[in-house]
Amino acid sequence: xxxxxxxxxxxxxxxxxxxxxxxxDEANANAVAGTIMAAERDGAxxxxxxxxxxxxxxxxxxxxxxxxxxxxxxxxxxxxxxxGDGGFAPLSHQRSRDDLAACxxxxxxxxxxxxxxxxxxxxWAEVEPLAAQGLCVFAFTAFKPAVAPAGxxxxxxxxxxxxxxxxxxxxxxxxxxxxxxxxxRGEVMIAARDGHELPAGVGVDADGAPTTDPDAILKGxxxxxxxxxxxxxxxxxxxxxxxLIGEAFSFEAAARDNNDGGPPxxxxxxxxxxxxxxxxADGWAQHAxxxxxxxxxxxxxxxxxxxxxxxxxxxxxxxxxxxxSLHATI
Amino acid sequence: xxxxxxxxxxxxxxxxxxxxxxxxDEANANAVAGTIMAAERDGAxxxxxxxxxxxxxxxxxxxxxxxxxxxxxxxxxxxxxxxGDGGFAPLSHQRSRDDLAACxxxxxxxxxxxxxxxxxxxxWAEVEPLAAQGLCVFAFTAFKPAVAPAGxxxxxxxxxxxxxxxxxxxxxxxxxxxxxxxxxRGEVMIAARDGHELPAGVGVDADGAPTTDPDAILKGxxxxxxxxxxxxxxxxxxxxxxxLIGEAFSFEAAARDNNDGGPPxxxxxxxxxxxxxxxxADGWAQHAxxxxxxxxxxxxxxxxxxxxxxxxxxxxxxxxxxxxSLHATI
Numbered sequence: 001x002x003x004x005x006x007x008x009x010x011x012x013x014x015x016x017x018x019x020x021x022x023x024x025d026e027a028n029a030n031a032v033a034g035t036i037m038a039a040e041r042d043g044a045x046x047x048x049x050x051x052x053x054x055x056x057x058x059x060x061x062x063x064x065x066x067x068x069x070x071x072x073x074x075x076x077x078x079x080x081x082x083x084g085d086g087g088f089a090p091l092s093h094q095r096s097r098d099d100l101a102a103c104x105x106x107x108x109x110x111x112x113x114x115x116x117x118x119x120x121x122x123x124w125a126e127v128e129p130l131a132a133q134g135l136c137v138f139a140f141t142a143f144k145p146a147v148a149p150a151g152x153x154x155x156x157x158x159x160x161x162x163x164x165x166x167x168x169x170x171x172x173x174x175x176x177x178x179x180x181x182x183x184x185r186g187e188v189m190i191a192a193r194d195g196h197e198l199p200a201g202v203g204v205d206a207d208g209a210p211t212t213d214p215d216a217i218l219k220g221x222x223x224x225x226x227x228x229x230x231x232x233x234x235x236x237x238x239x240x241x242x243x244l245i246g247e248a249f250s251f252e253a254a255a256r257d258n259n260d261g262g263p264p265x266x267x268x269x270x271x272x273x274x275x276x277x278x279x280x281a282d283g284w285a286q287h288a289x290x291x292x293x294x295x296x297x298x299x300x301x302x303x304x305x306x307x308x309x310x311x312x313x314x315x316x317x318x319x320x321x322x323x324x325s326l327h328a329t330i
Numbered sequence: 331x332x333x334x335x336x337x338x339x340x341x342x343x344x345x346x347x348x349x350x351x352x353x354x355d356e357a358n359a360n361a362v363a364g365t366i367m368a369a370e371r372d373g374a375x376x377x378x379x380x381x382x383x384x385x386x387x388x389x390x391x392x393x394x395x396x397x398x399x400x401x402x403x404x405x406x407x408x409x410x411x412x413x414g415d416g417g418f419a420p421l422s423h424q425r426s427r428d429d430l431a432a433c434x435x436x437x438x439x440x441x442x443x444x445x446x447x448x449x450x451x452x453x454w455a456e457v458e459p460l461a462a463q464g465l466c467v468f469a470f471t472a473f474k475p476a477v478a479p480a481g482x483x484x485x486x487x488x489x490x491x492x493x494x495x496x497x498x499x500x501x502x503x504x505x506x507x508x509x510x511x512x513x514x515r516g517e518v519m520i521a522a523r524d525g526h527e528l529p530a531g532v533g534v535d536a537d538g539a540p541t542t543d544p545d546a547i548l549k550g551x552x553x554x555x556x557x558x559x560x561x562x563x564x565x566x567x568x569x570x571x572x573x574l575i576g577e578a579f580s581f582e583a584a585a586r587d588n589n590d591g592g593p594p595x596x597x598x599x600x601x602x603x604x605x606x607x608x609x610x611a612d613g614w615a616q617h618a619x620x621x622x623x624x625x626x627x628x629x630x631x632x633x634x635x636x637x638x639x640x641x642x643x644x645x646x647x648x649x650x651x652x653x654x655s656l657h658a659t660i
Contacts, residue, residue, distance in 0.1 A: 075438060075607055075608060075609055076436075076437060076438030076439075076604075076607040077407060077408070077436070077437045077438065078407070078408045078437040078438045078439040078440070079437075079438035079439060079607055079608055081608075081609050106406075106407070107406060107407045107408040107409075107437060108405060108406030108407065108408045108409035108441065109406075109408040109409055109439055109440065109441045109601070110408070110439065111438065111439045111603065111608070113608055113609055115609065136569070136570075136574055148628070149625050149628060149631045150631070151628070151630035151631045151632070152625075152628035152629070152630055152631040153628065153629075153630075154628055156624055156625065156628070164562070164566045166566075166569050166573070174565075174569075176562040176565075176566075178559045178562060225556040225557075225559050225560075226555040226556025226557075226559065226560055227555075227556075229508045229555050229556065229560070230555075230556055230559070232494070232506040232508060232634050235504075235506075235621070235625070235634070236494045236496075236506075238621055239466070239496050239504075239618060239621070240466075242617070242621070243496070243605070243614055243617055243618035243621065244466055244603065244605050244608050244610075244614065245608050245609050245610065246608070246609045246610025246613060246614065246617070249620065249621050249624075251621075251624055252620075271439070271601070273441065273574065274406075275573070275574050277405055277406040277409055278405060278409055278411075278441070278443055278574050278575050278576070279405055279411050279443055279445065279575050279576045280574075280575065280576025283576060284573055284574065284576065287572070287573055287576070288569060288573035290579065290582075291565075291568055291569070291572070291573065291579050291581075294486055294579075294581055295479050295482075295486065295565070298478070298479060298481070298482035298483065298484055298486070299482070299483075300481035300482055300483075301479045301480070301481045301482040302481070304562050304565070
């Protein structure tokens with residue numbers, strides 16, 4: 001089957017219409033469609049239209065509130081809480097961003113606990129707009145158990161990404177977004193769909209035996225990246241997005257979930273810091289460029305997110321293509 | 331040669347006297363000796379008496395101020411800055427701990443930027459006392475270039491540890507402290523001293539070729555743990571402890587350093603969060619125990635720091651031993 005060409009406006013329209021048809025109101029459909037469009041724009045297919053059937057399943061089953069109205073509370077001078085009203089995460093992000101930025105500028109450092117949402121997208125898209133406003137930003141979220149703790153054999157941690165953004169006034173921020181799993185579950189799903197084998201070390205099958213078969217890993221467990229160090233980070237993410245903010249650990253989210261194919265209910269933590277309030281208000285931006293120059297002076301080294309920004313330049317002009325099978329499903 | 335047995339009091343006394351003899355005043359000698367004793371107590375020999383010759387070299391060369399008087403400033407409601415007055419880091423930690431804890435309790439989240447110190451010890455010993463006070467804590471620091479960025483071949487990042495602590499009222503906190511390098515430089519130094527080979531993947535020699543020889547790696551570069559993900563974390567640590575707070579990147583610290591064998595001048599960032607201010611004031615402690623139960627229910631899985639706490643129980647009773655060669659040097 002041939003691939004189907006789409007402009008980025010087409011992607012947004014397709015996602016928006018599909019979500020609106022299946023139970024999202026305009027504000028929620030618009031926010032989720034923006035997230036899907038951003039993923040396709042940056043070449044991150046595993047968080048793009050590929051996820052739309054999952055979003056729709058979660059609306060159809062009634063698990064997710066398509067008309068959610070997130071509400072904000074201030075828990076302490078440096079801590080905000082956004083209650084997502086049982087909706088998808090993107091609207092909560094859209095509506096908490098300016099408050100988090102303002103709090104970080106006033107306090108120097110601020111935290112945003114997002115609770116009662118369903119998160120199904122990439123963290124970089126949430127970090128980048130805040131970094132583009134001049135803030136240094138962390139984001140963490142969990143999911144359903146997919147990753148075995150180091151030394152273990154059964155899934156306990158979610159793929160538990162952590163993302164980080166560094167502002168570069170006048171340029172795209174440096175952003176990385178990486179799962180604590182050896183590979184993102186979305187990538188394993190894509191490999192399963194396309195029938196590709198995976199490298200050794202990505203996961204184990206349901207009996208705890210190493211395998212390179214993506215289907216077997218989806219039934220078994222992913223391994224953390226970097227052995228026990230990645231496992232520590234996966235545990236840390238659980239503690240930040242569940243223990244600290246009173247939301248569900250991955251294993252609790254799974255127990256509550258109806259397994260409709262859409263995202264479970266869970267939490268997210270963001271931290272934002274204003275480099276202008278940390279002791280080097282005038283010099284920080286120029287100073288950091290010195291590090292990036294040292295990095296890129298080494299052959300073979302590139303800055304995190306540079307590939308995404310490259311994809312973006314291309315897709316803004318040329319659009320994207322998606323498999324005809326996916327287009328037909330949507 | 332036989333090993334020399336020492337009680338933990340002996341360790342403290344030996345370190346204190348040695349530091350005092352070579353230029354530390356009482357407050358600084360006491361703080362550094364406490365750090366060295368804690369490392370030996372917890373079985374972390376690479377941060378214990380093994381480092382004493384380096385501390386002394388830094389005092390003898392005049393690089394480090396043995397009579398440092400750290401001073402605290404409030405940079406914004408949630409950001410404190412401790413200026414270490416060119417001394418070793420432990421006194422700055424001792425004297426900023428209560429202020430950081432108080433700020434975190436008031437603001438919900440607080441940051442501490444430590445500048446103008448010489449850091450030569452482990453982060454867990456700085457995280458644990460704050461976690462024991464009921465706070466969720468991060469710490470980050472850099473060093474001199476030792477680690478090549480992913481894809482590169484020359485040292486640029488320090489070994490750049492990040493540590494995290496989670497409070498468990500009535501129990502020892504969960505703490506991890508891990509270098510962004512595939513192995514801590516201290517461990518490579520120990521292997522070089524003892525003539526042990528290292529596993530593949532730890533580093534490259536001065537020509538960028540993979541090697542298992544610790545001496546060759548000390549002349550070449552360590553690799554980040556977990557490939558490009560560990561490299562991103564090493565970069566993040568540089569940005570937090572230098573770019574954000576106006577201190578030296580590892581490559582800048584090396585350029586300034588006199589290579590006397592002691593620690594270079596540099597910065598550290600700590601973040602502290604009060605779980606009582608994040609939305610689950612009554613339930614957080616009990617809730618997190620559920621995750622730890624799930625982890626330890628899997629055979630082969632243990633909580634970070636459990637080995638150190640086990641060593642501590644033993645050494646508090648039995649003391650430690652150090653190689654006679656090290657004892658003679660001291």
